[in-house]
Amino acid sequence: MASDFAFPDIASKAAKATTDLETEKMEINMGPSHPSTHGVLQLKLELDGETVTKCDPVIGYLHRGDEKIAENMTYNQFVPYTDRLDYLAPLANNVAYAMAVEKLANLTVPDRCESIRALICELARISSHLLGMGVYAMDTGAMSVFLYTFEEREKLYKLFEELTGARFTTSYTRIGGLARDMPEGWTDRVLQFCEGVLPVVDETDKLLTRNRIFIDRTEGIGVISQEDAIAYGLTGPNLRATGVTMDLRKDAPYLGYEKYDFEVPVGTKGDSYDRYLVRLEEIRQSVHLVRQIIEQMPGGLWYADEAKKIFAPQKDKVLTNMEELIQNFMIVTEGPQMPAGEVYFEAENPKGSLGFYIVSKGGGIPYRMKIRSPSFCALSILPKMALGCMIADLSPILGSLDFVMGECDR
Amino acid sequence: MTQNDISLSTVVEKFPGVTERSSLDYKAFNVPASELLAALQFLRDELGFDMLVDLSGIDWDKETPRFSVAYHLYGTDRHEYVRVVSDCSEESEEPSIPSVMHLWPGANWHEREAFDMFGIRFEGHEDLRRILMWDGYPYYPLRKDFPLAGMETDLSDAEIQEETGTKVQAAPMAGGPFVAPQESHMGAREPRARDESWNEGKEKPSA
Numbered sequence: 001m002a003s004d005f006a007f008p009d010i011a012s013k014a015a016k017a018t019t020d021l022e023t024e025k026m027e028i029n030m031g032p033s034h035p036s037t038h039g040v041l042q043l044k045l046e047l048d049g050e051t052v053t054k055c056d057p058v059i060g061y062l063h064r065g066d067e068k069i070a071e072n073m074t075y076n077q078f079v080p081y082t083d084r085l086d087y088l089a090p091l092a093n094n095v096a097y098a099m100a101v102e103k104l105a106n107l108t109v110p111d112r113c114e115s116i117r118a119l120i121c122e123l124a125r126i127s128s129h130l131l132g133m134g135v136y137a138m139d140t141g142a143m144s145v146f147l148y149t150f151e152e153r154e155k156l157y158k159l160f161e162e163l164t165g166a167r168f169t170t171s172y173t174r175i176g177g178l179a180r181d182m183p184e185g186w187t188d189r190v191l192q193f194c195e196g197v198l199p200v201v202d203e204t205d206k207l208l209t210r211n212r213i214f215i216d217r218t219e220g221i222g223v224i225s226q227e228d229a230i231a232y233g234l235t236g237p238n239l240r241a242t243g244v245t246m247d248l249r250k251d252a253p254y255l256g257y258e259k260y261d262f263e264v265p266v267g268t269k270g271d272s273y274d275r276y277l278v279r280l281e282e283i284r285q286s287v288h289l290v291r292q293i294i295e296q297m298p299g300g301l302w303y304a305d306e307a308k309k310i311f312a313p314q315k316d317k318v319l320t321n322m323e324e325l326i327q328n329f330m331i332v333t334e335g336p337q338m339p340a341g342e343v344y345f346e347a348e349n350p351k352g353s354l355g356f357y358i359v360s361k362g363g364g365i366p367y368r369m370k371i372r373s374p375s376f377c378a379l380s381i382l383p384k385m386a387l388g389c390m391i392a393d394l395s396p397i398l399g400s401l402d403f404v405m406g407e408c409d410r
Numbered sequence: 411m412t413q414n415d416i417s418l419s420t421v422v423e424k425f426p427g428v429t430e431r432s433s434l435d436y437k438a439f440n441v442p443a444s445e446l447l448a449a450l451q452f453l454r455d456e457l458g459f460d461m462l463v464d465l466s467g468i469d470w471d472k473e474t475p476r477f478s479v480a481y482h483l484y485g486t487d488r489h490e491y492v493r494v495v496s497d498c499s500e501e502s503e504e505p506s507i508p509s510v511m512h513l514w515p516g517a518n519w520h521e522r523e524a525f526d527m528f529g530i531r532f533e534g535h536e537d538l539r540r541i542l543m544w545d546g547y548p549y550y551p552l553r554k555d556f557p558l559a560g561m562e563t564d565l566s567d568a569e570i571q572e573e574t575g576t577k578v579q580a581a582p583m584a585g586g587p588f589v590a591p592q593e594s595h596m597g598a599r600e601p602r603a604r605d606e607s608w609n610e611g612k613e614k615p616s617a
Contacts, residue, residue: 232516233463342434376519
C-alpha cells in the first residue's frame, strides 16, 4: 500500500458546496424492504443533493423478544431460538449458546465434542462469509461472484443436512454435548468440500480484488478508524479490517483453538475494501483450520456422560433402564439443573463476538439472558459512517458491514 | 509497568463505594451509581478496558432496588473481561442511572435498548428513545410483570388503526410451556387443542 494514500474528503467538499449553493435538504426512506439492506432495516436519510447529511437507522422490524422467551423456557428449549439469531451461521450460534450455559454449569465437554464444535464453527464461518461476500459483490454490481459462492454454500448446506437433519435451522448442540455424533464418512466429504471451495475463493479473488469497478466502489468508502471501532464495540472482521488484531480464538482460546495453527488477517485502513479482503482471507484460514481439526479429531464420547442432571441420556438406555428414564424425564420437564450465579461468554462468530450474559437463580430456567449481538454494534456506528458519503455508497457500506437483522433485532 | 499489569483490585482501593461482586467467571464489581462514571473511566483509561462489549438491564422483580445495569468491559490488549453492576436509583418514579454514552459512543444504542425494554432512564443520554419497539409503545416488555404473551396495545400506525379498527393482540399461549392452567378445561379453552377433558377429573372416553 502506498503510504501517501489519502481518502477523498467528501464531507468537507459537501460542506463547501452547501455554502456556495442554496440547497434544500431532502428526507427519504431506504428500506425496510430494500435489496441492499439485507433484511428489514430501515434508514431514514436526510440528503443534500446526493450527499447523506443524516442517517437514522430504524431497527426492530424483526424483534421477536428472544430474551423474554429465554426467561420462560428451559435451557435446552432455547437452542432452536439461537438458530434464528444469525441465521447465516446457526451452527456457530448453537455452539456459543451451549458454551455459555456450560460455563454456568462449570461443565467441560470431552475432546471429541470440542473438536466437532470447532469444526462446525469453522464451516459456519465459511458458509457465512461465502454468502456475505457474494451479496456484497452483488451490491456493488457484480452478479457472477454471488452465483459461484452460493453454489459452494449449497454444498455446505448438504453437509449440514447430513450432520444435523436440517439445512438451515440446525439446532445441533445440547447443553453438555451435541444432538448426535458425526455420520460415518462425513469428515471425508467435508475434506472434499474443502478441495472444491478453495478454487472458488481464488476465483472470487481474481474477479474482485483487482477489479477496477469494485475498487472504485469500495476503496476509501465507509472508513472506520481504530478508535471508533473499539469505542463502538465493533468485533469480528469489521474490527479487524481497521487493523486491531482482536480474535477471541487467539486471545481467549476456547474449543481448543490454541492447538491449531492459523493466522488472523487484519486490514490497514478500515474501509469497505479492507473488510472484503479480511473476509476473503478468513475463508482460507478456516479451510486450513477445518483440515487440521479433522486430522486431529479425537475419538471417544461426544457428550459429557457424567453430567447426569444436564445432558439427557441416550435413547436406547432411556427405553430400557429405569434410572435413565427418570433422568431423561427430569431433564425434559425441569430442564438441565444449573447453579445460581452470573456468567458472560463470548464466542468469535462469523459476524463478530456473539455474547450471552446469563443470570441464573438456579434450576432449569435462566432468570435473565442478554444476547450481545455483533450486528447490533456494527449497525450502531452507521449514523457516523454514513455522514458525508454519497447515497450510492450506502449499499457497499451496508454490504461490507455484513450484518444480519435476525441477530440485530433478536 | 504497563497498564495491563495493574491489578483489577485497585478499583476497590480507589473507590470506597465499590465492592467485589460474586461471579462464576470474571472479576465483577458492585459500583454505586454515584461513582459509576468515575469507576468506568478509571477502568477504561488506567486499566486498559477500552471496549464496552455489552450493557444489559436486569429486573430483580420484588427486590429493592428493583433495576440494575450490568456492564461488560473487555481490554483489547489485556485480553480480559470485567463485569460492573450498578443499581438504578429509584428516587423518582422511573429508575435512573448515569449514561456512559460519553465514555463509549457505542453505549448509545445499548442504553436505548435498556430504556426500551426496562424503562431505565439514562441521565445525560442525548437521544433516549425506543429502539426495538415503536415510538409510543406504552409498556416495557422485559420487566418481570409484563406477560410473555404480550398485552393489547394500539398499532404503531394510528392511521391504519383508525382504518382497520384492529389492535395488537396478546398471543394465544394455550399449550405452550409454563402456561398456568386457566379456568376451564383445555378442550373448551383452545378448540384446536386435543380434547383432554377426560384427563381433568372426567372419565376417559371409550375408544
